Amino acid sequence: MHTQLESEPSGRSRRNFLKTSAGLAASLATLGITRSAYAAGNDRIRIGLIGCGSRGTAATINALDADPGVHLVAMADLFAGRLTASLAKIKAHCPDRTLVDAEHQFTGFDAHRRVIASSDVVLIACASRFHPYYLRAAVDAGKHVFVEKPHGIDPVGVRATQAAADLARTKGLSVVSGLHNRFDLGVRETIARIHDGAIGDVVAMEVNFLRGPYMLVERQPGWSEIEYQCRNWYHFSWLSGDDVTQSLVHSLDKACWVMREEPPLKAHGFGGRSASFGPIYGDMFDHHSVVYEYANGTRLYAFCRTQKECHGGISDYVFGTKGRASLLNHTIRGEKNWDYAGENPKPYLTEQQEFFAGIRAGHPLNSGGYMANSTMVAVLGQIACYTGRQLGWKKATAADFAFPPGGDISFDTDPPVKPRADGEYPIAVPGRTKLIAGT
Numbered sequence: 001m002h003t004q005l006e007s008e009p010s011g012r013s014r015r016n017f018l019k020t021s022a023g024l025a026a027s028l029a030t031l032g033i034t035r036s037a038y039a040a041g042n043d044r045i046r047i048g049l050i051g052c053g054s055r056g057t058a059a060t061i062n063a064l065d066a067d068p069g070v071h072l073v074a075m076a077d078l079f080a081g082r083l084t085a086s087l088a089k090i091k092a093h094c095p096d097r098t099l100v101d102a103e104h105q106f107t108g109f110d111a112h113r114r115v116i117a118s119s120d121v122v123l124i125a126c127a128s129r130f131h132p133y134y135l136r137a138a139v140d141a142g143k144h145v146f147v148e149k150p151h152g153i154d155p156v157g158v159r160a161t162q163a164a165a166d167l168a169r170t171k172g173l174s175v176v177s178g179l180h181n182r183f184d185l186g187v188r189e190t191i192a193r194i195h196d197g198a199i200g201d202v203v204a205m206e207v208n209f210l211r212g213p214y215m216l217v218e219r220q221p222g223w224s225e226i227e228y229q230c231r232n233w234y235h236f237s238w239l240s241g242d243d244v245t246q247s248l249v250h251s252l253d254k255a256c257w258v259m260r261e262e263p264p265l266k267a268h269g270f271g272g273r274s275a276s277f278g279p280i281y282g283d284m285f286d287h288h289s290v291v292y293e294y295a296n297g298t299r300l301y302a303f304c305r306t307q308k309e310c311h312g313g314i315s316d317y318v319f320g321t322k323g324r325a326s327l328l329n330h331t332i333r334g335e336k337n338w339d340y341a342g343e344n345p346k347p348y349l350t351e352q353q354e355f356f357a358g359i360r361a362g363h364p365l366n367s368g369g370y371m372a373n374s375t376m377v378a379v380l381g382q383i384a385c386y387t388g389r390q391l392g393w394k395k396a397t398a399a400d401f402a403f404p405p406g407g408d409i410s411f412d413t414d415p416p417v418k419p420r421a422d423g424e425y426p427i428a429v430p431g432r433t434k435l436i437a438g439t
Contacts, residue, residue, distance in 0.1 A: 045356065048074035048119030050112045050134055051126030052086035054215075055148055058348065059123050059178070060086075063146070064094040066352035067360075071097045074104040074118035076111035077126070078230055083107065109410050116141050121359070125178070127233040128153055128240050129403065132160035135175070139168045144359055146352070148178035150249050151375040153241025156402035158376045165368025174364035176355045177371035179253045183351040186330035186340040191257055198332050199320030202258060202298055206319075207251035209304040210312045214247075216280050226415050235282030237428075238403040238416050244269075244288050244382040245375065248304040252381070253374035254316050254327050255292075255300050261373050264292035264300065264380070266392045271385035273427055275307040283417050283425040290381035302381060388430025389439040399436045 047070055049060050063070050072090060077083040083105055091098040106114045112134045116122055122138040124131055124147040132152050138145045145168070152158035168175045181187050194202065217232035233239040240246050256263075269290040276286040286307050292300040305312075316327040323334015330340030358365045380396045404416040419425050 043069045045070050045121055045359070046073040046119050047071065047121045047123060048076070048115035049086070050076045050115050050122060050124045051148075052077040052083045053125065055178075056123065056125030057086040057089055059125055059146065059148070059352070060090050061093050062349050062352040063121075063123060063356070064090070064097055065349060067356040070121075070356065071099050073099050074106070074115045075100050076106040076115040078107060078109065078111075080105075080107050109408070113137065116143055119143060121146070121356075124148060127230065128246065129157070129238065132157045132164065136160060136164040136167075139164050139171065139173060139175070142171065142173065144174040144355075144364065146176045146178070146355055147371075149253075149371070149375065150241055150245040150378060151177065151371045152379065153237075153239075153245050154379060154402045155376070155397060155399045158372050158379060158397075161375065162368060162372040165366060165372065168364075169366050169368065172364055174355060174359055175366050175368055175371075176351060177367035178351075179250065179367070179371060179374060180347040180351050181250060181254050181327075182257070182347075182367070182370070183354060184344065184347040185342060185350070186344045187254065187327050187347075189340050189342065190325055190327055190330050190332065191254070193332060193338065194258055194318060194320070194325055195260070198323065198336065198338065199318065199325055199334055200322030202318055202320050204298060204319045205255050205258065205300045206315075206317045207248070207255055207300070207302045208313060208315045209243075209248045209251050210310070210314070211247075211306060212308050212310075212312070213276055213281065213286075213306050218280060224411065225418065226411055226413050229282070229415050229417075232280065232282060235280065235284050236415075236417060236425075237283055238405075240284075241379070241403075242284050242288075242382050242386075243304050243306055244290065244302075244385065245378040247306075248288065248290075248302055248381070249375060249378040251304075251314070251316050252300075252302060252377045253370065255302070255318075256370065256374045256377055258318055258327075259294065259298070261370055262294065263373060263377065263393045263397075264294050266390055267292045267380050267384045268390040269381055269385035270388075270430075272430065275310075277424070279419055279423040279425065281425075283427045285385065285427065288381070288385045290384060292377070292381070383435050383439075386428035386430065386433050387435055387439050388433075391436070391439055395436065395438070401435050 049056050075083050116138050121144045124134050128150050135147045151161040165175045215234045219228045229236045271285040271288040273286045287305045290302045318325040325332045332338040384391045
């Protein structure tokens with residue numbers, strides 16, 4: 001994995017970067033760049049959406065709000081009903097630039113290829129298993145890409161993401177990650193101050209992503225097993241990767257940023273299912289705890305939970321020799337107290353503004369370094385929890401483990417996990433489950 005994002009400054013030069021990045025889109029507009037010609041003498045940027053769930057729908061609305069020349073022209077989803085609902089919501093928000101006719105509403109497992117062929121820019125927000133491979137297909141076709149997290153659910157997928165991002169860099173294409181905290185101006189400033197020494201040397205971090213069960217889909221009569229699992233994809237590890245890669249990755253990404261993208265040496269973890277029972281929960285754990293150890297002795301303590309009626313919240317704390325920081329509260333306490341007082345627009349919008357501003361200015365953004373690195377940190381933690389073993393970074397990143405099945409997937413595919421006679425799906429058993437040779 002790359003450990004440094006080329007487009008992201010470090011050290012004190014970050015302060016100037018922070019001052020300018022918030023106004024990048026506005027500055028480009030002032031210079032007339034956002035209204036300049038794009039592609040073949042055309043101001044219009046045609047975008048296509050792959051994955052019409054709530055995140056894909058919201059990302060498309062953000063893209064339309066970010067640039068007045070953006071037009072939605074194609075959509076894809078496995079299921080027609082989900083596409084129709086998403087299209088209606090987007091069109092209600094922006095009717096004049098939502099131009100998806102019947103011939104550009106694609107369904108099925110090959111629908112992504114048709115969206116890529118119809119668009120200048122592709123937004124990918126489908127089941128996470130497919131993110132690295134749809135990213136590569138779009139880059140191969142010469143398209144700019146926004147792709148949601150996680151950027152792989154296993155080591156093979158993460159390496160595919162890194163290769164696609166590296167190729168995009170050589171082709172002058174933007175690849176922007178859905179790890180949206182990188183576009184939170186308050187978080188940017190807080191981490192810049194940490195890097196400038198505001199809390200001294202970092203000795204420990206605690207990150208939490210705690211909430212109730214997410215996006216549960218009840219099985220309906222007539223659905224095949226593969227259809228049910230694809231509709232309820234969040235709750236099947238071969239489609240989502242489970243909750244460390246799916247949710248906790250946001251907090252791990254911020255921790256990686258604090259550590260200047262240095263990967264941990266190793267990790268061990270705890271996890272299982274203690275409160276969420278029934279077929280609707282698939283084969284997912286409902287709680288995870290991961291401890292990461294860095295070469296300098298720093299420890300990262302990471303927790304996620306998806307249980308009802310429990311303490312919840314998302315938080316990221318960084319502890320140093322001279323103070324402590326709360327990343328999402330944008331505060332530092334210690335020898336010198338500090339609270340962020342600048343503007344802080346929604347990072348989901350800022351990421352789209354900077355994405356399209358970079359395209360128009362001919363300065364493509366490439367998130368490849370951190371998107372692969374942070375996702376691999378999550379994959380390392382998930383494997384440690386599933387196996388119950390301590391696992392080193394080098395061994396994990398080189399592993400050939402990939403969730404089955406291999407090859408193309410269709411509605412005739414036999415899913416790799418099946419319900420037992422009682423309807424429950426088998427889950428990983430720490431100490432018994434083997435995913436990487438020698439662990």
